[in-house]
Amino acid sequence: MNKGFLKIITALSLFVLIISSPVFSFASSMLEAAEERKSWEIQSNNIENWPEGPSIGAASAILMDADTGIILYEKNIHEQMYPASTTKLMTCLLAMEKEGVSLNDMVDFSVDAVYSCPWDGSNMGIDAGESMTLEDCLYGILLLSANEVSNAVGEYVSGDAQSFVDLMNERAKELGCVDTHFNNAHGYTDPDHYTSAYDLALIAREFFKNELLAKISRTLLYHWYPTDTQPDDIYLATKNYFIREIYQCEGLVGSKTGYTDESRNVLVTCAERNGMRLICVIMMEETPYQYEDTLSLFNYGFNNFETVTIADYEKRYDMERANFFKTDYDVFGDSSTFLSLDTSSELILPKTITFDELDSELVYRDDDSEGVLADIKYSYNGKYLGQAMLVTSKGSEQSFVFKAEDEFMTEEEDTPTFIYVNRIIMWIGIAMGVLVAFLIIKRIISNFHFARNRKYIIRNSRKRRM
Secondary structure, eight states: OOHHHHHHHHHHHHHHHHHTSHHHHHHHHHHHHHHHHTTSOOGGGGSTTOOOOOOOSOSEEEEEETTTOOEEEEESTTOOBOOGGGGHHHHHHHHHHSTTOOTTOEEEOOHHHHHTSOTTSOOOOOOTTOEEEHHHHHHHHHHHOOHHHHHHHHHHHHSSHHHHHHHHHHHHHHTTOSSOBOOSSSOOOOTTOBBOHHHHHHHHHHHTTSHHHHHHHTOOEEEEOOOSSOOOOEEEEOOOTTTTTSSOOTTEEEEEEEEETTTEEEEEEEEEETTEEEEEEEEEEOTTHHHHHHHHHHHHHHHHEEEEEHHHHOOTTOTTOTTTTOOTTOTTSSOOEEEEEOTTOEEEEETTSOGGGOEEEEEEOSOOTTSEEEEEEEEETTEEEEEEEEEEEESOSSOOOOOOTTOSOOTTOSSOSSOOHHHHHHHHHHHHHHHHHHHHHHHHHHHHHHHHHHHHHHHHHHHHHO
């Protein structure tokens, strides 16, 4: 028989064997499920005149502005799912938030930290009884997703695994998470360990505020040198396709992958372009489409939205009336301590609408101890977009003035058409002074006449007795 023909037969046999194997069938079914999920509802696309977001194969996804927390794209963002190793974002965040923390602190590896990890989970091969600096541990967690290192860091932070889990859940609530319950420091599948795309984005917002953590999460290679407490020489690279530049992500701030058979691929990424910083969370997707989904959402966000400073656009509250509360007849000196719009307040504006189309609501605060009297909250068709603070300020550049229609003088008018507040204060003070003085004088006169009349009555009374 011809050898070439035998090679063809062998190749075909191998191909049939592969495609008929359980592994191939499972992978094929996963891809089919991902393709079917592209038809699932994208909730943000239901907002009238909102930029239409792309259809993706992830079961859950969110695109959030990192500075304001505004949600630009949402697909099942509150669905509780397994986070896998993206759990480690919280683990590293809590390590950096530990009081008195130092990157040179030594982290000890206990028997529990090493041997409580599932045998098939990711690890660095650190043995019980060894120790590394916290900095080396952070690289081990974020580059290699090492489970035993996550456990050791949890014990370093809280003393034991359960106390650290309690701290994780407490911190999640503080960040506003509503769908999360952690049950370990590394994210290996556990029925009581779950979160949502929304909650992961909130955790990522806080994580990426830390410049060191962001830097480590985008590092390609790291060298762990042997020491007296850790004898191995380790030089490894991340498997993240963005950091390895298999996929190009413009403006990458940082990224963390996660995978288990149950969670499928999870990816949390932050990118910044033109002054806008966005966070994308992809949950339950198949390789390599978690990266393609993320790039699609980043392009959607950066192309269809912009960050605007509210003070540059707000006209409905007459922000430009800087002299409304100031007068040349100020008997108290410069008393222009009134309301102003916080010039740092920003919102996210879709490019399909204008600022004038937004709805605004003035909400007064019960406690103005921090100098904030109220907030102006902005929305579009019920979608919250951001808010500005009304603060009390001394000599502010922009004074906030409530007005009725056409009640303000123009800058060209020489004579004011309204009463300055300073004049009101001055005249009230004068009137009260005059009133007090009048009452005092009246009292004195009354007492003087009463005394004279009494003397006169006494003298006449004596004359009659004589």
